[in-house]
Amino acid sequence: MSTTDTNPELESLLEYIKRNRGFDFKGYKRTSLTRRIKRRMQTIGLENYNEYLDYLEVHPDEFVELFNTILINVTGFFRDPESWEYVASDIIPQIITNKHLSQPIRVWSAGCASGEETYTLAMLLAEALGMEQYTARVKVFATDVDVEALEYARHANYSPKEIQPIPPELVEKYFERVGGRYVVQKELRRGVIFGRHDLVQDAPISRIDLLVCRNTLMYFNSETQAKILDRFHFALHDHGFLFLGKAEMLFTRNHSFTPLDLRRRIFTKVPNGNRRDLLLNITHLNTQQSTPEMVNPMTRIHQAAFEIDPIAQVIVDVHNSLVLANEQARSLFNLNPRDMGRPLQDLEISYRPVELRSRIDQASTNRRSVILKDIEWSITEQESRFFDVHVIPLIDNNGDEFLGVKIIFTDVTRFKHLQNELVHANQELETAYEELQSTNEELETTNEELQSTVEELETTNEELQSTNEELETMNEELQSTNEELHALNEELRQRSDELVQVNTFLESILSGLHSGVAVLNQDLHIQIWNYRAEDLWGVRADEVKSRHFLNLDIGLPVEQLRQPIRACLLGELPYPEVTLQATNRRGRAILCKVCCTPLRG
Template sequence: MAADAQDVETDEELEGLLEFLRDARGFDFSGYKRSSLGRRIRKRMSDVGIDSYADYRDQLETNAGEFGALFNTILINVTSVFRDADAWTFLQREVVPELLAQVGGEEEIRVWSAGCSSGEEAYSLAIMFAEALGLEEALNRVKIYGTDVDDEALRDARSGLYPAKTLEPLAPELRDKYFEQNGSQYSFRSDLRRRVIFGRHDITRDAPISRLDLLVCRNTLMYFNVEAQTQIIDRFHFALREGGFLFLGKAEMLLNDSDRFDVMSMRQRVFRRRPGEASTPYQPVPVKMRQGFGLEVQSVTRNRQLRDLILDASPGAALAVDVDGIVVLINNHARVQFGLTANDIGRPFQDLEISYRPVELRSLIEQATHERRTLRVNGAERRVGDDVQYFDILIQPLVGSAGLPAATNITFTDVTVATQLKAEVKRVREDLETAYEELQSTNEELETTNEELQSSIEELETTNEELQSTNEELETTNEELQSGNEELETMNEEMRIRSEELDEARAFLEGVLTSIAAAVVVLDKSFKVKSWNRGATDLWGLRQDEVVDEPFFGLDFGLPTNELLATVEQCVKTRRRGATAVINAVNRLGRHITCTVQCSPFDGHRGGVVLLMEEGRSDGTE
């Protein structure tokens, strides 16, 4: 009897620890098998020399780093490239040809690697489809999602870096084709890497990725109890298209589900979703807590998880702040985008970096609440290291049933690509217009370049219009919005390539201007310096960053600029080239020179003049 009482007490302490992990870090292990879960937790307790669950909870509360060690112990990340070669061979020879035949020649192929750990399985899928379709077609059609709950494993997956030992199962020719050596490690090729998207996802709680052709979840279900496995399979069934394939691990079975799945190979654990809907559509029902926590705890958990599923299905990052300035809701997009966690719920909003960066939100919340109207901030800039992001922010006050302010909902829409594209196009256009007037001697080459740039700009504008149209269509339903965002990722890649082409053209034009030996100075209509080439630097000794946007006639260098004022003013007034001025000056070496100055009107952006200055003979004095 004493032993039974001790077991009951231990079970209660374990459940209390699991509840603490869920509330403190957002990890809900309630669906995991208690035997294996308890064994792993006790192993970690033994490693740190702790005997009781209560003492170990104290250790977690005082040492935040212990959470990571515990999660790594619980979430065993065992994977490799093309793990279980026979199963992958069956997939390549039997499943992939049938999958490609039923998808068609133009449709996108969608694949989900659930529980991807450090990414080897997701990259194996990318290699498999690249070999089956050809690299070019795979880059255009295949999209692979790799998800896991372990953030540390996901960081390794996103890097795409693996030691040579990890790639030993891969044939040398495939390794050389899909990996590049980077020191002592190998990195997955960058173009195909962009077709693999990694993200945090809990298959027991988060909404599943939809419209899949292939779903791979190998040796992950075995860690969950029967109830959790049933609910996960329901979600997988919802995620797959009719005829889509489910690929499980050797340690897992899919029994008593013949009304929804056909067996392709029980030995290799490959199943196919049957046509029709043999069960009720997917409902985001959370995994229930074990009996003993009570109906109240179960109801609160269900309501919270339903709320989280709804929030995570929203198109962008969102959070909510109550009237006391306390964070009450954070969706998955906001956690990923801004580095927030479930533990930030309940904290004062002013303590979070998001409250003042990328824009001061606290005053806007007060204004929106006071005026009872929605406020919008367009193009707010946020810097993360060397990266710059832009967001449209919507601050929406929420009113309770009594007509009093209840909370404020804040949503963030990422407009980085559109903003950068607009600035890049504007910058390139200005550069082209200026260069066209200054480099008439290379007119034939510039015309060819201009045609290519114009074609690129038209393609980018067309793509942008398609993106805007797609976004408008996607506002109807969450499912349509998710599909549209996936299309945008492909178009974003095209924009990046076009932007690189535009940067290269701009660099070419700047190089041509720089290569002119004479001093060329461009003044705007208010006589401020807008361009100062290398010839001007060599002649007068002033660098471009010292003179740009400075009044030309206020600069102190070897040329008496006041002698040019009348000529420049006359040129601006008449818009005709002035007479060549010959002025005695002193160059950067202190030598007296005769400088010839030709003033020409600049009919480019906002007017101004172009001064062409060349050094004449020296009088021989220092």
């Protein structure tokens, strides 16, 4: 995103959303964000971002509507069938062949939305392995940032229209019909694990054999896409597979992934043997049995070792209360003895330098460590420090009771500075190399021309890719809007049918009455004139409708009814009732009894 594209009001709104709800949309493309947010603003009648920010402060429920507007959940079973056929015939058999029968198969469906593609994956794996092997070996991790979409996916309950793309034999095998809808069978659902996960902020799931992330990257800018792809590279096994959407390529990351089938957007991981290993200090308490006279000295040794450790460490118990912090942690985060035993959420360390509560929940739920790299903490306007944060679950010796978490803050500021200096040194080395190359003028000229051509082609490819992503995004927005309009049209049609039924019912009642009935509005204009009134006075309903009742020229002296009608409208009790001399349509003199009754809403 260039500086010229930055809208300060929009950036302030995004910062407010991140600060209050933990959603970081800053890596999303500004064109898509602007379009979706303005659509929501138009719905509630606001003009600018500042007004909308004020509205969010007063109406916190609006966050849900805003997220539902921004996070477009357009997906489907077997979307792009040709690509799924290739996955079923080539990719899944390779994964199974490369695995021992005792080894698990781990698949990650990132940006799963309402779960259709996740269950597509599960069905293909069950078909390839058989249900017994599928249940024993397969784990399908399905993640998304939209909590409502995840809840819908967990229920695995779909309409007949949603399951149309599924082959009938798979519907028969893996779905149960319940009340006109289709529910995924329990055996298939048991292998799928749903959870909220932010691709930009949260640590990736590891040891993945197949990672499916279709038409999700296109909503992010190129910088954020590169960051997410680095996480995907870390998540995959060596030679693991990456399956993207048809609108997504990997022009900028071709050193990390190589295309296996470019047309179907399937890539394989390029193994990286030079990846920097994280060196983390992990403190283990000695839980072996000791003689009584050795308990106190050993405890004191552990306490002293923990206290003087140069790396900041804190321990939080199962109730999310801070129970221990070593000297380095107390100094770094301004903790004092009174803070021991306080709830973590009451302390600044719970959100600075990084939000810890969700990571603690993740570590306690999965019983696995959570590692956060290169977390920047702005101490002052001029000074920033960088940390690697390691959240480690503490399990008792039997491995079945969760005791709390240990959080380690490793200061990597010096490493970051060295890394920047290395980048600067590499730039200087590249400058020296260019000066050396300039000695051969003819070769340099040729190289520059070739380089210029390559850059032009890369620029053209990037522009085409960006345009393609924008078109795909707009197409999904239009699809979402079309579905909303279709649902609204169906509702209007149902209401119209109900109105016709009510009118028919009313007409049948009026036609069955043995007395003439005329319904007047407040201005005494005729609204209803039943069949008996037509037969009595010889005037059809279409001739008198909307005419003033007192202006009718029929055999009934309507002028004598002015006062009874007025008394009826005024609500006088009892309701007026008069008997008049009249002449029916055959010219016969009759006595006509007229009753006036008000109609109340």
